[in-house]
Amino acid sequence: MAIGTLGGITPLGLPEEWPVLVDEAVAAHPGVVIGSGVRHSKLALPGAVLADLKTAEVLRLAN
Structure with missing residues (x-):
């Protein structure tokens, strides 16, 4: 399976060293x-x- 067929990465369950940046408006x-x-x-x-x-x-x- 090619990497391009896997889709996007969800912010849930990522390794602890990967920060999840959340805009304050989204939060x-x-x-x-x-x-x-x-x-x-x-x-x-x-x-x-x-x-x-x-x-x-x-x-x-975002501004």
Whole structure:
């Protein structure tokens, strides 16, 4: 299987040395959609869940 067929990387379950950068607007949003780790499914969750990940860094990334 070629790398290009694997799809995107979900922020859930990453190695601890990989930071997850979360924009403060995303962290405050009541509903965001992220990849589940497989191409054909997604997860809907509050942005606060991403902000609460062990390796998350909430930053002002967008103006």
